[in-house]
Every structure is written in C-alpha cells, then in structure tokens.
Amino acid sequence: MKFGFTLAALALSLVSTASAQSNSPTLEEVRKNGYLRCGVSDGLTGFSNPDAQGNWSGIDVDFCRAIAAAIFDDPNAVRYTSTTAKERFTALTQGRQFEVLSRNTTITMQRDVSLGMDFVGVTYYDGQGFIVKNDSGVTSVDGLGGATICTQTGTTTELNVADYFGTHGMQYQILAFDKESEALAAYDSGRCDAYTTDHSGLYAARLELSNADDNIILPEIISKEPLGPAVRQDDPAWEDLVRWVLYALINAEELGVTSQNVDSLMSAANPEQRRLLGLEGDFGKSLGLTNDWVVRIVKKVGNYGEVFERNVGQGSALKIDRGRNALWTNGGLQYAPPIR
Amino acid sequence: MSDATLQREPPGRPWRAVAFEWLRDNLFSSWTSAVLTLLSIAALVTIIPPILDWAIFHAVWSGEDRAACLGPGKGACWPFIASRWGQIVYGFYDAVERWRVDIVYVVGAIGLAWLMIPRLPVKLWVGIAMLTAFPALVYVLLSGGMFGLPIVPSTKWGGLLLTLLISLTGIVVSFPIGILLALGRRSTLPVIRILCVCFIEFVRGVPLITILFMASNLLPLFFPPELTFDKLIRALVAVSLFSAAYMAEVVRGGLQAIPKGQSEAAAALGLGYWRTTAFIVLPQALKISLPSIVSSCISLFKDTSLVSIIGFFDFLQVIKAGNSDPVWSTPNTAFTGYLFAALVYWGFCFGMSRYSAYLENTVGGGKVGAGRT
Incomplete structure (x- = not known):
C-alpha cells in the first residue's frame, strides 16, 4: 500500500516534470543558472540605462525582466551584460555571453539572415527624425529646405538625410561631428537649424539642450528603424518563448490586462483574457513554462503600454508619444498574433 | 628674506632689478622669444579664464537633479559627479557589500605605499605578501563565494x-x-x-x-x-x-x-x-x-x-x-x-x-x- 503510494507519487512527479520540461536547451541552461543573462546597451536613456544606484531600467531591460518573470516568477532574476554596438552580435552568437540581446538594435535583413541570430519582433518602432527650434517656425520636414543640419559622422543618419533631401529636391547643408554631444552642442548654440538622429534619441537629446521647451521634434521620420530583441538561431524553442513573451506583453495591453487589474480578472474574464491568463488551454506549458506565465509577466512587469509609459512615455523624463508604437487598434503599429 | 637668498644675491640690489634681469634672460632674450612669450601669454589669457569660469566660478555645486544645473549662464554640473x-x-x-572593496583599497594602498617609501623596513616580505597574499585576498573579497561572503x-x-x-x-x-x-x-x-x-x-x-x-x-x-x-x-x-x-x-x-x-x-x-x-x-x-x-x-x-x-x-x-x-x-x-x-x-x-x-x-x-x- 505504502509502496504503491510512493510509486504513484513518483509517477505523478515524473509526469509533472515531463510536462514542464521543454525541448529548449537554452531554457534548461537558464533554469540551471537560476537567472537569465541579458545583453543590454552601454547606456541609452529610456531603453537600458543604469541609474545612480546601479539598477538597470528601460524598455529593453523590462523585456528581459518579463522573460525572467515568466520563467522564475521573479523579474530580478536577470544578470545584465553591457555590450557596445561593435560587439553585440558576436557577444550573442559566438561569445554566448547571454541568452537574449535586448539592446535597441535595428532589425535589418542582413543582420537577421547572415549573423546567426533571429529577431523575435519589434519592441519599439523608431526612425530618424529632426529637432528644430520653436522660433524657426518649421513644423514639418518639408520646411527644412536650405537648412543646416547637425549630425554625427559615420552613421547612417548622414546617408538617410542625403537620400531624403535628394529625392525631395531640397537643398541642405550637413555639419557632421565626431561626438554626439558635440553635434548637439552645435545645434544648441545655433550653428545649425536642425539636429537629426533617431526619434527616440531626439527626446533624450532634448534634455541636454539649454532650454528643452524652446525646441520641437518634427513628427515625420525619414527612415525605418524597428528595434527588437534577438536570440541565437540554434534554439527554435527558446526563440518561440522569447517571441511569445513579447506578444504576451502586447496582447495583455490589447485585452486590457494591467498589473493593477490582473488579479481581479482571474475570476471574471472573457474567453480571450482567460486564454491569455492561462485559465484555459495549456499555452504556457507548450513553451516549457507554467500556464500562469502571462499573469507572472503582467503582475511583475506590466503590459506593453505600462512598460512604454514608465520608461519612455509620460511617466518618464522623455515624454515620448505613443505614436507609431500605439496598438494597431489605436492607429499604431503594435500588433500581436492571438494566443489560441 | 632668508640667509640662503641673501647669499645668492649681491646685497643692496632692488628686487625690481632682479626681476627685470630674470625676465630679460628667460622670456625676452631675443625678439623671437619675445614674440613667443607674448603669444603664449595671449593664448593663456584667452583660454584659461573661460575654463575657470565654467568649471569653478559659474559651476553648480549642489542640487538633487538636472533642474539645479539648468538655466542660462550656468557652468559645470558637479552634483552629477557626487550623485x-x-x-x-x-x-x-552591491551597496551592502562595498566594505569588501574598501578593504581591498585600504590594504592595497598601504602595501603600495610601504613599497614605495624607501625608509620603511622589511620591503622584501611586504613585496612577497603583495604578490601572493594580496591577490588572493582581492580574489576572495571581491568575488566572494567563500567564508560566507555572497558572490x-x-x-x-x-x-x-x-x-x-x-x-x-x-x-x-x-x-x-x-x-x-x-x-x-x-x-x-x-x-x-x-x-x-x-x-x-x-x-x-x-x-x-x-x-x-x-x-x-x-x-x-x-x-x-x-x-x-x-x-x-x-x-x-x-x-x-x-x-x-x-x-x-x-x-x-x-x-x-x-x-x-x-x-x-x-x-x-x-x-x-x-x-x-x-x-x-x-x-x-x-x-x-x-x-x-x-x-x-x-x-x-x-x-x-x-x-x-x-x-x-x-x-x-x-x-x-x-x-x-x-x-x-x-x-x-x-x-x-x-x-x-x-x-x-x-x-x-x-x-x-x-x-x-x-x-x-x-x-x-x-x-x-x-x-x-
């Protein structure tokens, strides 16, 4: 009797571990380590930046926290490795220094196809924009004809400006600087009419101007810079997991699940919410996680909208509008396939 | 005036004459060096005051965040360094573990100073300790995982x-x-x-x-x-x-x-x-x-x-x-x-x-x- 009970318990535990077992070696490694290793930037406002106490914060950081929450129910089970733009891809692929590269990286075909890594989706739709002085009266890029534009040397921003102004038949003059702070100081002192870099960077740059409110960021963008996290190509199951953490963040926002109301939704929820929160189906288990994986993510980190507002939106110093990063239902581009 | 200076200079010479001679010999010995001297003085006068102005006289010395350092005419933002x-x-x-780094700093500074100041004795033994025991101490203290220190x-x-x-x-x-x-x-x-x-x-x-x-x-x-x-x-x-x-x-x-x-x-x-x-x-x-x-x-x-x-x-x-x-x-x-x-x-x-x-x-x-x- 007692023996049979032990046997049954053993069998049961085997079954339950088997169902939580994934076929992802990366996930196994993360579980064994007890923490996720996450490659972030060397300091970019709103995306991944250490504060005075040394805690990392930002959209890219929160994405890693969401993965850790889904796996360990603990968003702090992450070790951050700072990477520079030069070494980020080798550090992920050959160096195997971390499991996720979440570092304001533009998704391009060449990077996706030939570097041995895969992008899982877009966490932030960025693009090159312009900042001008209020009193210049310019309200759109078309008004920049004949302007002097400050930028950094050796980046694609210079080429994008040439392309855009060339195709639109507008005159312009580029004033390129080696360092971003120099280019910005030149704009601030009035040596150029406009300063150009990525849209998100313009909001950060605005804080470094002597009077932020005297400057306006033009709404248009002249290039596509979709930023997204990447994983190594050799573990499709891990790639699925990371991709669906991103989709879960976006779906949670679309279905109105927030860190505030997630507990109350557990009892009364519509079928879509019930599937998202793991009350129906085995979606979490199919990723090698528990079925309440989205509950863990949303409770500890929030949904995509909360992450956005906290790090770069109205809850932050940057105050970036949702714009292209609004949900597709609100006229933006953020869209996630359904969980079903 | 000390005895030493008295010995070097002939008595009774006014300091003006001494200064004039020094200037003539060192800074204005020929017309090229006179021009160079004047140019250098002009360069220093144009460069140094704005730097001092920015870094010290108009600098912000205290504040909680960027608001303190914003505004026209303000210079260096030193509270940023403090923060x-x-x-x-x-x-x-980790903030609670920083005492470990402090120990490393203090021991390292004492050891280095000991080796660098010639008067102090038993240099050989201190040197051997700095090359063997000190690195071990640094490793144990900094990375932890031993003696109950967290990693x-x-x-x-x-x-x-x-x-x-x-x-x-x-x-x-x-x-x-x-x-x-x-x-x-x-x-x-x-x-x-x-x-x-x-x-x-x-x-x-x-x-x-x-x-x-x-x-x-x-x-x-x-x-x-x-x-x-x-x-x-x-x-x-x-x-x-x-x-x-x-x-x-x-x-x-x-x-x-x-x-x-x-x-x-x-x-x-x-x-x-x-x-x-x-x-x-x-x-x-x-x-x-x-x-x-x-x-x-x-x-x-x-x-x-x-x-x-x-x-x-x-x-x-x-x-x-x-x-x-x-x-x-x-x-x-x-x-x-x-x-x-x-x-x-x-x-x-x-x-x-x-x-x-x-x-x-x-x-x-x-x-x-x-x-x-």
Whole structure:
C-alpha cells in the first residue's frame, strides 16, 4: 500500500516534470543558472540605462525582466551584460555571453539572415527624425529646405538625410561631428537649424539642450528603424518563448490586462483574457513554462503600454508619444498574433 | 628674506632689478622669444579664464537633479559627479557589500605605499605578501563565494575599482613576463628566440582592441564548453600579455645599452648565464630603462579605458553611462563628466611620472642623461 503510494507519487512527479520540461536547451541552461543573462546597451536613456544606484531600467531591460518573470516568477532574476554596438552580435552568437540581446538594435535583413541570430519582433518602432527650434517656425520636414543640419559622422543618419533631401529636391547643408554631444552642442548654440538622429534619441537629446521647451521634434521620420530583441538561431524553442513573451506583453495591453487589474480578472474574464491568463488551454506549458506565465509577466512587469509609459512615455523624463508604437487598434503599429 | 637668498644675491640690489634681469634672460632674450612669450601669454589669457569660469566660478555645486544645473549662464554640473560617486568608485558592486572593496583599497594602498617609501623596513616580505597574499585576498573579497561572503559576479565590478584592478594586474604580471621575453629574444637558442620574436611581433602588430575582442568573444570557441573562464579573467590575461610584449621591447632596449664588457667580465669571474643576467646585466638594464618602463605603465593605465568596448564599466564608461541618465542630462553634464575623468586620469598618471622621476634620482643615483618622464 505504502509502496504503491510512493510509486504513484513518483509517477505523478515524473509526469509533472515531463510536462514542464521543454525541448529548449537554452531554457534548461537558464533554469540551471537560476537567472537569465541579458545583453543590454552601454547606456541609452529610456531603453537600458543604469541609474545612480546601479539598477538597470528601460524598455529593453523590462523585456528581459518579463522573460525572467515568466520563467522564475521573479523579474530580478536577470544578470545584465553591457555590450557596445561593435560587439553585440558576436557577444550573442559566438561569445554566448547571454541568452537574449535586448539592446535597441535595428532589425535589418542582413543582420537577421547572415549573423546567426533571429529577431523575435519589434519592441519599439523608431526612425530618424529632426529637432528644430520653436522660433524657426518649421513644423514639418518639408520646411527644412536650405537648412543646416547637425549630425554625427559615420552613421547612417548622414546617408538617410542625403537620400531624403535628394529625392525631395531640397537643398541642405550637413555639419557632421565626431561626438554626439558635440553635434548637439552645435545645434544648441545655433550653428545649425536642425539636429537629426533617431526619434527616440531626439527626446533624450532634448534634455541636454539649454532650454528643452524652446525646441520641437518634427513628427515625420525619414527612415525605418524597428528595434527588437534577438536570440541565437540554434534554439527554435527558446526563440518561440522569447517571441511569445513579447506578444504576451502586447496582447495583455490589447485585452486590457494591467498589473493593477490582473488579479481581479482571474475570476471574471472573457474567453480571450482567460486564454491569455492561462485559465484555459495549456499555452504556457507548450513553451516549457507554467500556464500562469502571462499573469507572472503582467503582475511583475506590466503590459506593453505600462512598460512604454514608465520608461519612455509620460511617466518618464522623455515624454515620448505613443505614436507609431500605439496598438494597431489605436492607429499604431503594435500588433500581436492571438494566443489560441 | 632668508640667509640662503641673501647669499645668492649681491646685497643692496632692488628686487625690481632682479626681476627685470630674470625676465630679460628667460622670456625676452631675443625678439623671437619675445614674440613667443607674448603669444603664449595671449593664448593663456584667452583660454584659461573661460575654463575657470565654467568649471569653478559659474559651476553648480549642489542640487538633487538636472533642474539645479539648468538655466542660462550656468557652468559645470558637479552634483552629477557626487550623485554618481558610488558608481565611480565601486561600479555596480552591491551597496551592502562595498566594505569588501574598501578593504581591498585600504590594504592595497598601504602595501603600495610601504613599497614605495624607501625608509620603511622589511620591503622584501611586504613585496612577497603583495604578490601572493594580496591577490588572493582581492580574489576572495571581491568575488566572494567563500567564508560566507555572497558572490558578486564580475559583471558588477566597475568604476575605479575595475580600472585600477586591470591596470595593476597588467603592470605587475607584464613586468616579469616582459623581462623573460626580452631575455628570450636575445637568447642564442633559436627555438626560444623565434618563439619570443613571434609573440612580441604578433602582439605588437595588433591593436589592443582586437586582442580584447578576441579574448572576450573568440576565445570561448577554442575551449571545450566545460572549461569556461570568467570574461574579466580573459580580459586581464589579454591586457597582461599585450603589455608584456611592450615591456619586453623596453627591457631589451635597456639590455642592449649594457656594454658587452660587463658580461665578459662576469664570465671571466666564472659566473654563469643566469647569475650574470640576474646580478650584473639586468640591474643595470632595468635602471636605464626605468623611464620607459614607467611610460608604458602610464600608457597601459590609460589604455584600460578600452575595456569598455567589450562591455565593462570601467571608470570612464561609468561616467559616460551617467551622461545618458535622464535625471541628470543637461547641456553641461557630459562635459563635466569628461573634465572630471580627465582630472582623475591626470592625477594618477602625473603621480606615476613624479614617482619615477624620484626613483631615477635615488635608485638611479641621479645619473645624468637618464631623463625624466
């Protein structure tokens, strides 16, 4: 009797571990380590930046926290490795220094196809924009004809400006600087009419101007810079997991699940919410996680909208509008396939 | 006026005449030097006041966030440095564990000072302790995992701690390796000579960034997966080997300056190769190459800022990352950070340079032509 009970318990535990077992070696490694290793930037406002106490914060950081929450129910089970733009891809692929590269990286075909890594989706739709002085009266890029534009040397921003102004038949003059702070100081002192870099960077740059409110960021963008996290190509199951953490963040926002109301939704929820929160189906288990994986993510980190507002939106110093990063239902581009 | 000055100057001469003579002899001895003097004065007058104005007189000295440093006519934003002080000194080291770093700083400073001040006794034993017990202490204290100390992964080490750790390790490890390489390059045994030449020429022909990059990303490919070294250890090895190659050439320069008669005389006395080298040739060679050795230490100290390329938050990178903190970003934050970094680097390098000048005057016996760095 007692023996049979032990046997049954053993069998049961085997079954339950088997169902939580994934076929992802990366996930196994993360579980064994007890923490996720996450490659972030060397300091970019709103995306991944250490504060005075040394805690990392930002959209890219929160994405890693969401993965850790889904796996360990603990968003702090992450070790951050700072990477520079030069070494980020080798550090992920050959160096195997971390499991996720979440570092304001533009998704391009060449990077996706030939570097041995895969992008899982877009966490932030960025693009090159312009900042001008209020009193210049310019309200759109078309008004920049004949302007002097400050930028950094050796980046694609210079080429994008040439392309855009060339195709639109507008005159312009580029004033390129080696360092971003120099280019910005030149704009601030009035040596150029406009300063150009990525849209998100313009909001950060605005804080470094002597009077932020005297400057306006033009709404248009002249290039596509979709930023997204990447994983190594050799573990499709891990790639699925990371991709669906991103989709879960976006779906949670679309279905109105927030860190505030997630507990109350557990009892009364519509079928879509019930599937998202793991009350129906085995979606979490199919990723090698528990079925309440989205509950863990949303409770500890929030949904995509909360992450956005906290790090770069109205809850932050940057105050970036949702714009292209609004949900597709609100006229933006953020869209996630359904969980079903 | 002291007695000494009285003796040097003829009595009764007015100080104006003395000053006039000094100016005439030193600054206006010919019309070209007069022009150069005036130009230099003009340059100093135009450059220095605005810098002082910005860095001191119009600087902001206290404040909680960027609002304090914003506004027309405001200069350097020093409270930004104050707010980052912990990170500058310790990196991201866990706040409650920072006492461990403090111990390392204090023990290291006492040990170094002991070795550098000639009056203090038992140098040999202190030196042996600094080379054996101290590194062990640093390792145990900093990484933890032993004696109940919680583990602090090396990715959290940073700031001055990391800069000093890398440069001191580089200097201490590269010195003996450099000497061996230099001797090997002058060896009559072809295999040793060729190996040493290949190593030195390969490392000197490759930029430090490339070596760091290889150590950080390519090295793990060559090792079996069970055998992984910490990224910091790989970086330390890379920096040490890089600097050893340069050290080798510096020491070889010193070796070549020793006249052949020295070793011939030693051989005539019946000394073998090792004893000739250790007691006759090397002491003289090292004395000659002291200025260059210190130069390469100084340049290694500054080169450590390159480890930021492989994702370490050294002293400079901590300040750079601070610039992008929205709590502090103002037009002056970046420049304040860089000015502070420049002052700290200058302080360390100037200190090393003065100490080497002092050593040349004492150890080197004030030899003429030894030169000062």
